[in-house]
Amino acid sequence: MxxxxxxxxxxxxxxAICSPVVSxxxxxxxxxxxxxxxxxxxxxxxxxxxxxxxxxxxxxxxxxxxxxxxxxxxxxxxxxxxxxxxxxxxxxxxxxxxxxxxxxxxxxxxxxxxxxxxxxxxxxxxxxxxxxxxxxxxxxxxxxxxxSEPAKPSLVHSPTATEGRPYVVTCTVTHTCPSHVPKFTWSRSNTDRPTEVHRLIHNGLWEAQSILTFIPQAMDDHSELTCTAVFNGQKTTSATLKLFLKRAENYNHIIIPVAVGIGTAVIFGVLCIFMVKKYKKRIIELQNQEGSMWHRLSRMSRRNRS
Known part of the structure; x- marks a missing residue:
């Protein structure tokens, strides 16, 4: 010591000897x-x-x-x-x-x-x-x-994802090498393009983020999503989350019976209108036939008298 x-x-x-100036x-x-x-x-x-x-x-x-x-x-x-x-x-x-x-x-x-x-x-x-x-x-x-090894990334996300709606997951790592920023990869396909953010937290310490936004489908329920960060020198670290999917609201159990009821009512109404029109037409035809027969009988009666 x-x-x-x-x-x-x-x-x-x-x-002090080497420098002629005051500290x-x-x-x-x-x-x-x-x-x-x-x-x-x-x-x-x-x-x-x-x-x-x-x-x-x-x-x-x-x-x-x-x-x-x-x-x-x-x-x-x-x-x-x-x-x-x-x-x-x-x-x-x-x-x-x-x-x-x-x-x-x-x-x-x-x-x-x-x-x-x-x-x-x-x-x-x-x-x-x-x-x-x-x-x-x-x-x-x-x-x-x-x-000797980098720390695991932190994952920020909602507890559940909703089918058919955008879902956002943020993967974050800290590092001290802004000249060679860590590179991120995700276990999902390349069709989902993440956004990357790099910012200074405080003097000498930097934060790198990869923000992934995607639309979950039914097949994603209970699947695993992994974010991997690759540091300069090829050291890697990763974190995984399990997706729990909330099904989209389905009103078919209400819509289908209502649609069937409306359809049945429309068909029944059309049939009623058709039958009423046909009934009225038949009455008119019968009335015309009765009028014609009465006219004939009247003519025959007049002839007999004459």
Whole structure:
């Protein structure tokens, strides 16, 4: 413990000697702790301020190093000075000319836990690379908590689905690698196209969502729906829900008897009208026949009299 404390004190003294400026004038904002998924990547948000005038990026050199040993570099523009275990795995995502020192570590290893600190080097002129002002922000470093496996996604949905009506399921994962967003797949066919949302929760922690909307059918009752998230480095995690389908309201037991009753009444009414018309026609015919016979009898009676 005393040895570590002495090492830290030595680093602070060296940084103070290397820098002609006062620490209050140089400030860095670095997230203190981040989860890092092994085989994936992690992005460390970082910004800094300085008392100098606006400086061009060509005069600035950004370096990331171990807090305990400032000469063990995990990132530098000169790759030959970087530790072999970090070569080709780190890059500066931020623009130093805009005071952004954000670092990305890819293919995360178990030994990448840190702590890691940022150092800025300022060349007096663009051609004078040897003489530099230096300042290490050893009070603002990041430590990584290594994750061997990603956490399961959370699924948000209604308890029951209704047949024939839209049903929405939201699959959510958190991560610390916005440069390589997790990819989602669903166990349903590709005809259902999910919507994806990616947002920052707080400094260094991101949330990715896949929102699936589909129309459940009778065959979906008691079926399983699985959401799988694939992280950079091919680590996967999934969550499954079981669909319980509520049948759509069916009024056939009311509609069919009513329709049959109405149909029967219409048919009966048509038959009644037809029979009434036929009956009236028959009465008229009989009346005509009776009138004709009476006329004949009258004529015969008149002849007999004459």
């Amino acid at each position: 005393d040895k570590d404390r002495k090492t830290v004190i030595l680093c602070l003294l060296l940084s 209050e004038d140089w400030k860095a904002t670095v997230v203190k702790r981040l989860d890092a998924l092994v085989t994936s990547c992690v992005v460390v948000p970082c910004s800094f301020s300085h008392p100098k005038e606006k400086l061009p990026a060509s005069r600035l050199r950004g370096i990331w190093h171990r807090k305990s040993q400032w000469n063990q570099l995990i990132y530098a523009s000169d790759d030959t000075t970087v530790l072999d275990s970090f070569k080709d795995r780190t890059q500066m995502l931020g623009n130093l000319g805009q005071d952004n020192c954000t670092l990305e570590i890819t293919d995360v290893k178990n030994h990448d836990n840190g702590a890691f600190c940022f150092r800025i080097e300022l060349a007096r002129t663009e051609t004078d690379k040897a003489t530099k002002d230096k300042f290490s922000f050893v009070e603002d470093c990041v430590e990584l908590d290594m994750l």
